[in-house]
Amino acid sequence: MSATIDFTIDGKEIKGQPGQTILEAAQQAGVYIPRLCYMKGLTPWGSCRVCTVLINGRPQAACTQPVAPGMVVESNTDKVNALRRNIIDMLFVEGNHFCMFCEKSGNCELQALAYRLGIAAPKYPFMFPKRELDMSHADVFIDHNRCIQCARCVRASRDVDGKHVFDFADRGAHRRIAVDAEAFLKDTDLAVTDKAAEACPVGAIVKKRVGYAVPFGQRLYDKEPIGSEIETAAAK
Amino acid sequence: MAKPKVATTSLAGCFGCHMSVLDIDDRILKLIELVQFDKSPIDDIKKFTGRCAIGLIEGGCCNEENVRVLQDFRAHCDILISVGDCATMGGIPALRNMVPLQECYEEAYLKGPTVHNPARLIPNDPELPLLLDKVYPCDEVVKIDYHLPGCPPSADTIWEALVALLTNKPVQLPYELVKYD
Ligand code: SF4
Ligand code: SF4
Ligand code: FES
Numbered sequence: 001m002s003a004t005i006d007f008t009i010d011g012k013e014i015k016g017q018p019g020q021t022i023l024e025a026a027q028q029a030g031v032y033i034p035r036l037c038y039m040k041g042l043t044p045w046g047s048c049r050v051c052t053v054l055i056n057g058r059p060q061a062a063c064t065q066p067v068a069p070g071m072v073v074e075s076n077t078d079k080v081n082a083l084r085r086n087i088i089d090m091l092f093v094e095g096n097h098f099c100m101f102c103e104k105s106g107n108c109e110l111q112a113l114a115y116r117l118g119i120a121a122p123k124y125p126f127m128f129p130k131r132e133l134d135m136s137h138a139d140v141f142i143d144h145n146r147c148i149q150c151a152r153c154v155r156a157s158r159d160v161d162g163k164h165v166f167d168f169a170d171r172g173a174h175r176r177i178a179v180d181a182e183a184f185l186k187d188t189d190l191a192v193t194d195k196a197a198e199a200c201p202v203g204a205i206v207k208k209r210v211g212y213a214v215p216f217g218q219r220l221y222d223k224e225p226i227g228s229e230i231e232t233a234a235a236k
Numbered sequence: 237m238a239k240p241k242v243a244t245t246s247l248a249g250c251f252g253c254h255m256s257v258l259d260i261d262d263r264i265l266k267l268i269e270l271v272q273f274d275k276s277p278i279d280d281i282k283k284f285t286g287r288c289a290i291g292l293i294e295g296g297c298c299n300e301e302n303v304r305v306l307q308d309f310r311a312h313c314d315i316l317i318s319v320g321d322c323a324t325m326g327g328i329p330a331l332r333n334m335v336p337l338q339e340c341y342e343e344a345y346l347k348g349p350t351v352h353n354p355a356r357l358i359p360n361d362p363e364l365p366l367l368l369d370k371v372y373p374c375d376e377v378v379k380i381d382y383h384l385p386g387c388p389p390s391a392d393t394i395w396e397a398l399v400a401l402l403t404n405k406p407v408q409l410p411y412e413l414v415k416y417d
Contacts, residue, residue, distance in 0.1 A: 126325065
């Protein structure tokens with residue numbers, strides 16, 4: 001039996017499948033809900049809260065919340081987008097994001113969300129924390145300056161690659177991504193072909209010797225906002 | 237009616253954003269019809285001659301002189317625009333923000349691989365503007381009305397924003413014109 005689960009997002013009627021999350025059902029219907037820690041094929045994590053929607057007036061993470069009949073979901077409204085902008089602003093100021101020389105620029109999901117949400121500059125004071133680089137591995141490096149702690153590398157390595165190379169160390173403001181060996185990335189069994197080496201939404205886990213491969217104007221988010229691929233796929 | 241005045245300055249920047257202003261190509265002739273430049277490196281006027289409609293700020297604040305110039309711009313300009321990543325977010329000069337100031341001095345004047353400084357002196361002349369502990373984006377120092385990010389922002393970005401402001405239209409830039417690189 002596959003009865004649909006009917007609900008609305010911003011007034012649009014959506015037919016979800018049992019067991020789907022709001023984010024997935026929306027996407028199937030051509031409605032893009034902004035997200036960062038969500039990645040297709042990985043267990044939902046629910047940590048970044050960029051996918052926050054109001055369900056019957058209450059904030060919930062669309063990437064973890066299952067669909068239920070009759071839900072009234074608000075997503076692309078001024079109120080919800082203001083919440084999302086605050087999160088993106090905070091992610092920018094709590095790390096060190098020098099987009100002008102970042103290999104990920106133009107293809108970065110954090111940057112693309114800032115563009116989509118109309119952020120010209122973050123409104124909070126910058127923290128400029130001291131963060132480290134790990135260049136030890138032959139093929140991949142970690143730049144902790146740009147890590148937004150989305151745990152996509154953790155899940156990709158653990159669930160897809162079956163290796164568990166990454167996890168978090170320390171707590172609170174000191175929380176950081178770490179490798180499961182005593183020392184550095186070179187001491188792990190991470191391979192450049194691993195899912196974990198390409199799961200990072202930002203420029204924190206980067207393949208070496210790729211650099212600025214795609215010219216300006218042709219990168220993923222140069223011309224069209226992130227999410228428009230979902231919106232236009234549905235319009236066709 | 238007198239043309240509105242525009243002032244520009246480069247604080248802790250590289251003049252790349254000013255180059256981008258010049259990069260509007262022949263539209264610069266149209267710009268000269270629309271505005272009169274006041275204090276600016278473009279015409280080399282050193283002091284404000286009066287009230288300005290728009291001030292364009294390149295660069296953040298890395299020393300006390302930058303702060304004074306920025307405050308002077310705020311006092312003289314109706315609308316202040318942070319132009320470029322250094323003005324909006326600190327930019328490349330802010331790479332020193334993760335290093336204590338004393339270590340920056342030591343690297344620059346004592347330890348750096350190309351340093352020749354037999355007297356082992358760190359410059360400390362009263363003529364030199366005092367460095368701030370960190371490089372600050374402009375809006376952490378004075379109120380900024382608009383931000384045009386980019387390293388540099390494209391000529392089109394600067395042009396569109398200026399024309400909108402000078403013709404009393406809202407600054408609504410198309411998606412491709414607001415970029416951080
Ligand atoms: S990771 Fe993204 S937001 Fe951060 S510096 Fe690189 S491009 Fe910019
Ligand atoms: S390194 Fe990248 S994928 Fe891993 S937690 Fe940080 S931002 Fe996420
Ligand atoms: S995408 Fe849902 S919490 Fe991050």
